Amino acid sequence: MTTILAVxxxxxxxxxxxxxxxxxxxxxxxAVDGDDALIKAQEQVxxxxxxxxxxxxxxxxxxxRDLRAIPDYKFTPxxxxxxxxxxxxxxxxxxxxxxxxxxxxxxPDQLLKTIKKVLx
Amino acid sequence: MSIDMEQFHxxxxxESFECLDAMETGLLNLDMGAVDSEEINTIFRAAxxxxxxxxxxxxxxxxxxxxxxxxxxDEMRDGRRDVTQQAVEVLLGSVxxxxxxxxxxxxxxxxxxxRVAEHKKSLETELNSxxxxxxxxESTPVVQEAVTPEPTVAASIEASVLASPVVWDIKFxxxxxxxxxxxxxxxxxxxxxxxxxxxxxxxxxxxxxxxxGLNPEFCYLAWDLVLTADVGKxxxxxxxxxxxxxCDLSIVLRDPVVVPLNxxxxxxxxxxxxxxxxxxxxxxxxxxxTEPEPTEESVEITDETTVIVAPKEKSAEKKKAASHTAxxxxxxxxxxxxxxxxxxxxxxxxxxxxxxxxxxxxNLDRLKLGLSQLERHTxxxxxxxxxxxxxxxxxxxSRFPRLVHDLSLKLEKKIELxxxxxxxEVDKTVxxxxxxxxxxxxxxxxxxxxxxxxxxxxKGKPETGSITLAAxxxxxxxxxxxxxxxxxLNKEVLRQKAIExxxxxxxxxxxxxxxxxxxxxxxxxxxxxxxDVSGRGVGMDVVRRNIQExxxxxxxxxxxxxxxxMSISLPLTLAILDGQSITVGDxxxxxxxxxxxxxMNMEEGQINHVVGKGEAFLLHGExxxxxxxxxxxxxxxxxxxxxxxxxxxVVDGLDGSRCGLFVDELLGQQQVVIKSLxxxxxxxxxxxxxxxxxxGSVALILDIPGLIKLSNQ
Numbered sequence: 146m147t148t149i150l151a152v153x154x155x156x157x158x159x160x161x162x163x164x165x166x167x168x169x170x171x172x173x174x175x176a177v178d179g180d181d182a183l184i185k186a187q188e189q190v191x192x193x194x195x196x197x198x199x200x201x202x203x204x205x206x207x208x209x210r211d212l213r214a215i216p217d218y219k220f221t222p223x224x225x226x227x228x229x230x231x232x233x234x235x236x237x238x239x240x241x242x243x244x245x246x247x248x249x250x251x252x253p254d255q256l257l258k259t260i261k262k263v264l265x
Numbered sequence: 266m267s268i269d270m271e272q273f274h275x276x277x278x279x280e281s282f283e284c285l286d287a288m289e290t291g292l293l294n295l296d297m298g299a300v301d302s303e304e305i306n307t308i309f310r311a312a313x314x315x316x317x318x319x320x321x322x323x324x325x326x327x328x329x330x331x332x333x334x335x336x337x338x339d340e341m342r343d344g345r346r347d348v349t350q351q352a353v354e355v356l357l358g359s360v361x362x363x364x365x366x367x368x369x370x371x372x373x374x375x376x377x378x379x380r381v382a383e384h385k386k387s388l389e390t391e392l393n394s395x396x397x398x399x400x401x402x403e404s405t406p407v408v409q410e411a412v413t414p415e416p417t418v419a420a421s422i423e424a425s426v427l428a429s430p431v432v433w434d435i436k437f438x439x440x441x442x443x444x445x446x447x448x449x450x451x452x453x454x455x456x457x458x459x460x461x462x463x464x465x466x467x468x469x470x471x472x473x474x475x476x477x478g479l480n481p482e483f484c485y486l487a488w489d490l491v492l493t494a495d496v497g498k499x500x501x502x503x504x505x506x507x508x509x510x511x512c513d514l515s516i517v518l519r520d521p522v523v524v525p526l527n528x529x530x531x532x533x534x535x536x537x538x539x540x541x542x543x544x545x546x547x548x549x550x551x552x553x554x555t556e557p558e559p560t561e562e563s564v565e566i567t568d569e570t571t572v573i574v575a576p577k578e579k580s581a582e583k584k585k586a587a588s589h590t591a592x593x594x595x596x597x598x599x600x601x602x603x604x605x606x607x608x609x610x611x612x613x614x615x616x617x618x619x620x621x622x623x624x625x626x627x628n629l630d631r632l633k634l635g636l637s638q639l640e641r642h643t644x645x646x647x648x649x650x651x652x653x654x655x656x657x658x659x660x661x662x663s664r665f666p667r668l669v670h671d672l673s674l675k676l677e678k679k680i681e682l683x684x685x686x687x688x689x690e691v692d693k694t695v696x697x698x699x700x701x702x703x704x705x706x707x708x709x710x711x712x713x714x715x716x717x718x719x720x721x722x723x724k725g726k727p728e729t730g731s732i733t734l735a736a737x738x739x740x741x742x743x744x745x746x747x748x749x750x751x752x753x754l755n756k757e758v759l760r761q762k763a764i765e766x767x768x769x770x771x772x773x774x775x776x777x778x779x780x781x782x783x784x785x786x787x788x789x790x791x792x793x794x795x796x797d798v799s800g801r802g803v804g805m806d807v808v809r810r811n812i813q814e815x816x817x818x819x820x821x822x823x824x825x826x827x828x829x830x831m832s833i834s835l836p837l838t839l840a841i842l843d844g845q846s847i848t849v850g851d852x853x854x855x856x857x858x859x860x861x862x863x864x865m866n867m868e869e870g871q872i873n874h875v876v877g878k879g880e881a882f883l884l885h886g887e888x889x890x891x892x893x894x895x896x897x898x899x900x901x902x903x904x905x906x907x908x909x910x911x912x913x914x915v916v917d918g919l920d921g922s923r924c925g926l927f928v929d930e931l932l933g934q935q936q937v938v939i940k941s942l943x944x945x946x947x948x949x950x951x952x953x954x955x956x957x958x959x960x961g962s963v964a965l966i967l968d969i970p971g972l973i974k975l976s977n978q
Contacts, residue, residue, distance in 0.1 A: 155314045157277035158321065165268055199313050213445070219482070222447040228317065236510075244447035245507035250320025250328065253268040265452055 147264060148172040148189070152182040152196035152208065153226065162195060165253035166260065179203025183211055186218065193264055194223040195247070198234050206234070206241045213242035222263035226251075270322055277318045278371045279592070282364070284311035286663060289360050292353050293666045300341075300348045308356075309338040315363070327366055330381060333388045334359050340392075355391045357667070359384055432519040433501060435490040438471075439512045441483040448508050450488065456504045461494020593693060595653050603653070606646045613639050647936075651692075651841060658736040658745070659687035661700050665707060665734060672711050679718050679728055680711060685735035691743045695835055698815055699745065702808040706747045706831050707732065709805070714751030714829055724826065726750065742817075742859065743837055748830040754823040756780045763789065781821035785809040813970065816842075816857070816953070842939055844956075844966065846932035847914065849894045850902035854928075855937055855956060855966040862915040862923065864931060867908045879976075880908070882925060884915060892976045893927045897951060904929045918973045926972070939966065951975045 149171050151162045159175050166173045174191070176182035178200045186194070194212060198205040205225050212218040222244040227234050235246055247259050291308040295301075312335045319327035334356065340346035362384040369376045435457075439450060457463050468487040473479055492501065501516050502509075617635045620628050662684050673680040691699075715721075715730035722728055733748040756777065763769045763783045775783075783789060787806040812819050817835035836842070836859070844855035873881050873888070880891040891913065895903040905911055913925040937956035942948055942965075945955075953968035 154310075155318055156280050157273050157318050160276055161268075161270070161273045161321065164273075168268065197317075199310050201307070201310065219445055220447055226317075228313075239446070239507075239510060242446055249317045252270075252321070262452060262456060263447065263449075265449075265455070 146172050147192045148174065149193045149195060149260070150174050150176060150182060150186055150191040152176040152179065152194070152200070152205065154178050154197060154200040158197065158226070161253065162256065165256050166195075168253075169257050169260075171260075179205065179208035179211075182208050186212055187215070190217045191221065193260065194218075194221060195226065195260070196223070197226045198238065206237050206243075209238060209243050210241040224259065224263065274322060274371075275592070277322050278367060281315050281318065281367050284315050285360050285364050285367075287311045289357065289667050290663065292357050292360070293670055295348055295353055297348060297350055297353075302342065305338065305342045305348070309335065309342050312338055324370055326376065326381065327363065327370070330359075330363060330366065330385055330388075333385060333392060334363075337388065337392050352391055355387055357670075359388055430493050431495050433490075433492040433494070433496075433498075434515075434517045434519055435492060435501065436487075436515040436517075437490060437505070437512060438468075438487040438514070439484045439508070441480075441485070443484045443508055443511045445482060446508075446511065448511070450484070450486075453504050453508070454488075454490070457490065457492055457501070460496050460500060460504075461492055463493075464491040466490070593654070593656070599649065599653055603646070603649045606642060606649055609642050610639075610646065613642060644936075647841070652690075654693045654840070655690035655837075656693050656696055657688045658691050658696065658743070659684075660696050661703060662687050662734055662736070664700070664704075668704065668707065669711065669732065672708065676711065677717065678711070678715055678730060680715055681729050681731045683731060683733040685733060686737045689736040689738060689743060691736075691835070691837060692840070694840075695743070695815060695837075698811065699833070699835065702811045702833070703734075703745065703747070705805070705808050706833075707734070710747055710749040710751065710829070710831075714749040714753075716752055738837070739834070742834045745833045745835070746830055747833075748828065750828040753825040753827050753829050754781055754784070754821070755825055759783050778821070781823060784821070785819070840939060841936050842956075842966065843934065844937045845914070845934050846958075846964065847912075847926075847928040848930045848932060849898065849928050850900040850904070852898070852900060853932065853958065853962070853964045854894070855964050856914060856916065856926070857953075857966065857969070858934060860916045860969045862917055864912055864914045867911075867913055869909060872908055882913070884923075884925075887923070889915065889923050889925050890976070891925045891927055892972060895927075895929075897972065897975060916969045918970045922973060924973055924976075926967075937964070937966070 147170075149166055151159060151166065151173055152175075153159045153162065154177055159177075163173045163175055174185055174189075176185050179196075180202045182194070182196065183203065194209070196205040196208055203211075209223050209225065212221070212223065223242065225234075225238045225243050225246045226249055227238070227246050228249045238246060244263055245259070247256060251259075288308050288311045291304050291311070294304055312331055316328050316331035316335055319325070319331060337346070337352065337356070341348050341352070346352075362381060366376050366381060437450070437453075443450070454463060454465055466489040468489060469485075471485040471487055473485065479485070498516055498518070505512070505514055613635055617632070617639065620632045620635055624632075665684070666682055669680055669682040710732050715732070716724070716726075718728045721730060731750050733746065735746040735748065737744055759780050760769075760775070760783075763786070764771045766788060768783065768786050768789065769775070785805045785808070787804060789804065789806075809819055812833055812835070815835055817833055820832045820834070821829065822832070823829040842855070843858040845858055845861055847854050847856060867882065871882050872891070873883070875881055878890070881888045882891060883889075891908065893906075894900075895906070908927060911927055911929050912931055913927050914931070915923060915925050917923055937958075939954045940956055942952060942954050951968055951972045952965045953971070954966045955963055956966060958964050
């Protein structure tokens with residue numbers, strides 16, 4: 146069973162991502178910010194991380210950097226949800242070890258397409 | 266896969282309104298002198314969140330509007346723009362505008378486009394003001410610009426060399442660390458193969474000579490790819506977009522005249538023909554080592570190349586009537602408590618049914634024990650359920666900083682608002698209904714209470730006035746205070762005004778409290794001129810009535826020149842009431858416990874008959890009227906009509922007046938669940954509501970102020 150950790154401080158985005166991925170047969174765990182995600186990522190190993198960038202407590206880029214430092218997550222696909230304008234963020238994310246990004250706004254089909262791209 | 270996005274709208278609206286509240290609070294907290302970057306960050310994040318959600322859920326106008334706000338905030342956050350009072354005002358206005366937009370969208374009503382355009386313009390004006398050090402063209406992009414791809418190379422070629430296959434030579438040399446970002450060349454090749462026919466040639470040049478020195482985490486391989494597909498370069502670029510900094514990549518369109526394919530005379534140093542394999546084989550091999558995939562295998566590949574496409578418009582068929590669902594956010598701890606309690610009840614239920622099945626007098630004790638536990642748990646369950654409806658009073662208080670901010674600007678007064686006890690919890694219904702009366706009281710304090718700065722300085726007061734909103738629990742009530750350090754109420758002026766208006770006789774003797782309460786009388790307004798802040802028709806009488814409808818009372822304390830305090834006392838909940846059951850004849854009534862001062866048996870000589878005013882008795886030096894309930898409700902089956910034989914319950918009206926209610930007998934005290942009379946029957950003077958007693962009969966709950974009024978008629 147492929148498990149995905151979906152991180153977003155916005156409840157509606159979390160709900161949408163969760164619903165979309167579950168509907169496609171993935172197991173999804175939600176986290177509300179980077180801190181929450183880091184704790185959950187240590188309780189079980191996920192096959193993929195999808196995270197928002199702008200979040201309170203710990204932002205998505207720091208989360209990716211922290212996760213990459215954990216041996217279990219060395220090669221795990223990590224996608225950030227970012228706005229089109231955030232080219233700078235994309236670069237920062239890549240430098241932190243992000244696999245790629247999904248540009249907001251996106252619809253469920255686009256999300257699934259990208260997830261399938263990294264999960265094969 | 267089609268997902269109905271509408272199901273997420275409710276949550277989106279809720280969180281957007283929360284974000285707007287957070288933005289408003291943040292903006293009001295900004296100190297122009299020393300801006301807290303974390304505060305700006307919080308405001309920015311809220312705007313960003315609304316923008317992201319609205320774009321995703323198809324509210325493009327909200328997204329476009331928020332984008333301008335976000336850009337402005339982003340510049341402030343990065344220190345590229347100063348935080349000015351003017352910018353804050355513009356942003357506050359935008360918060361209002363956005364709130365209106367979201368309200369309209371939620372109610373499925375048309376958005377006031379002209380207002381939105383006007384606000385957006387003032388935002389853009391602010392954004393383009395000389396302040397910013399950013400290039401203008403960069404600072405005002407329109408969100409979700411339609412991505413108009415440049416005419417693709419493929420397309421142009423198609424025009425000139427029709428029917429020739431388009432062949433791309435791709436040289437892909439990953440850097441060693443490509444794998445540690447979670448990227449995998451096989452996935453990229455698979456994606457390319459979806460665009461057309463792909464041939465993959467591996468290049469082993471990069472492998473170290475000595476395999477002992479091989480780092481298993483590094484990527485030493487390179488690939489030469491030949492893609493035969495009628496696609497543009499940008500589509501191929503997209504496949505490699507995530508790794509463009511982690512590889513050397515060249516994508517070259519092969520001359521269309523040259524017939525491509527397998528027999529290439531590649532001058533690559535090391536081409537091993539046996540490694541040239543159709544991509545299907547590579548993928549098949551990869552398939553074996555990758556994990557099995559989720560259910561939906563049919564991936565639809567379209568020409569969509571990026572994910573920047575705006576969500577498709579919802580079809581109009583889904584236009585349901587706007588249905589606003591009142592939802593409530595509950596701490597999961599409270600829910601857990603409830604579940605725990607229900608568990609306890611289930612245990613007791615099985616214990617009781619066991620005792621009932623094999624009943625004998627021997628296990629009477631167990632039955633009793635079970636029943637007493639049942640009672641305790643039911644009460645706890647009730648408390649927990651009530652607790653769920655309890656929300657912090659901050660839901661109401663939070664709107665005041667903005668109100669005070671706006672009004673003090675308008676009235677040119679300097680006012681500091683202090684909030685105390687914002688986390689005091691109170692029933693959701695009370696929260697909803699107390700809001701308007703509170704706004705009225707605060708406006709009054711601002712408008713009539715606090716003096717203008719010059720006047721304050723003249724009086725030796727600090728230039729900035731203060732208004733305190735405080736909430737705390739007292740007994741079974743919540744008390745909300747509105748306190749100001751303004752001019753206070755002038756008893757003489759109030760009195761004169763009341764006499765002028767014919768509200769009281771000119772020789773009336775009134776206590777201070779009664780004089781202050783004059784302001785709650787209909788048609789009483791002392792403001793010299795009506796302002797549009799207060800004094801617009803809705804008077805303090807409405808405020809008092811609203812509070813009374815909630816079962817509460819309001820008190821005023823004031824000192825001339827020093828300030829006033831209005832205290833509103835409200836029951837914590839409107840669903841359950843602590844009551845005293847009494848009987849009058851065959852009827853049982855409930856008196857709210859909070860209204861009862863004491864109960865007593867009358868003695869001979871204690872009762873006085875006042876001509877034309879009925880009976881009265883002396884209590885603690887005060888003559889109180891006696892109201893015979895059996896007379897008011899016309900009950901004939903009364904046990905005794907002699908005052909000495911029954912019981913007199915001394916009750917408190919809301920405006921400080923007291924009286925004795927003459928009843929037959931006091932029964933027990935109990936909590937009763939309030940059932941509305943208006944909803945089930947109609948409203949009746951002297952009765953506030955009804956309840957169902959343990960034996961299934963209905964008892965009416967007395968409305969003490971109403972009863973006093975009724976008996977005076």
